[in-house]
Amino acid sequence: MKSKFFLTAFLSVSLIACAQETPKVKHKTKNKSSKSVSKPVKFANAIDPICEMKTEPDMKHTFEYKNKTYGFCSAYCKDEFKKNPEKYVQK
Ligand SMILES: [Zn+2]
Secondary structure (H helix, E strand, O other): OHHHHHHHHHHHHHHHHHHHHOOOOOOOOOOOOOOOOOOOOOOOOOEOOOOOOEOOOOOOEEEEEOOEEEEEOOHHHHHHHHHOHHHHOOO
16 A cells, blocks of 8 residues: 555645645735835826726826816817816716
8 A cells, every 4th residue: 555655645745836836926016115106196087077088197187177186088188178177077
């Protein structure tokens, strides 16, 4: 029965070796505090109300309306909003 023991031992060892090899998880670098990026703008709108595109914090086309900053993907969308903000602002 010696051979069976070795086989089991071999299998479990190879399983462990496999389990140790598979996770190729990249360790997330904790550099939140070291980042010196200017404070991200929090837009009042989650989506561009004109084209319904998701707004990103780094959008350049912004418009302030009633003390809230709205982000737009393009100057066109911003202009459309400017023309009739009430139409797009949802309460
Ligand atoms: Zn847009």
